[in-house]
Amino acid sequence: VTTGKRDGAAEIQERLGALDKLLEHRVRLAICVLLSRYDRLSFSRLKDLTGETDGSLGAHLRRLEEERYVRVKKEFADRKPVSWYALTAAGRAALTAHLHAMEALIRGADLAG
């Protein structure tokens, strides 16, 4: 039984380790999921959808940009600056791996429960 529990604990640790640290925050996860569904979203649209403040959303996007998960393109519309965000290939791969890890974690918890 002890060995079984140890195996189970090791498995959980393995699943937790497979989660992408950057995408563990739900706002960054939501941003990446949205960008995987749409070609590009503006800063103000992301703000509307996530309900975050300018500062908080900007910080999350900056982290995703630093890790090259998203890329930004600045344009002008009606003479106002608009930042458009899109998911990079690296971001898409990281999101897919993270979602698989989440799925495995939930499935494991369901089996254990």
Place this chain on the structure above:
Amino acid sequence: MTMRKEETGMGQSHKVREDLGYVRDVVGRAEHSGTPRAIWYLWAVVGFIGFALIDFAPQRVGPYWAVAGPIGFLASAWLGARHARHVGQESVREGYAYMLHWGAMGAAIFLLALLPATGDMTSHAMARVVVLILALSYFLAGVHLTPALKWMGLMMTAGYGLLFFLDQYAWTIVGAIVAVGLIAVAHFTAKRPPRVAATPQRT
């Protein structure tokens, strides 16, 4: 220690479920970016004139739709793309789905128009079949693209039924039903293009 790790795993799983719930809400909100009102108004006008012509100038129906159909289609695509830019949510895949849906409807009507030319169908019968194609297309658009359009499909089916009972100005009445339905869709479901919000400048 082992138990604590398993409990941590269970807690993590609970957090993952909560996070997924949040992501689902956010994605659900993004699905309601809406269709610009201008598209529904455009087709209300184009459709009403096109149907009324059957009563008042039947010889001009073909040329009218040959010009108004493609122009309306291109104008709708342009308005849709402009709306997506204003909302701040662009998706080529979504735009492609709309173009395929309405383009397929246009192509079916165009091909149907060959039947009166070959003498296999009367122009009057063809016009009724066009109403049925429109009803089916709007209903399926309601199922797959914009939910409110299901009602448009049902209204057009009712309009098709009316054609059996009305003697005078039947097509004008059907055109008016279609126009009122599209204006109602525009009023209750569509969104005006929002003012472009600037991105806050980073320091």
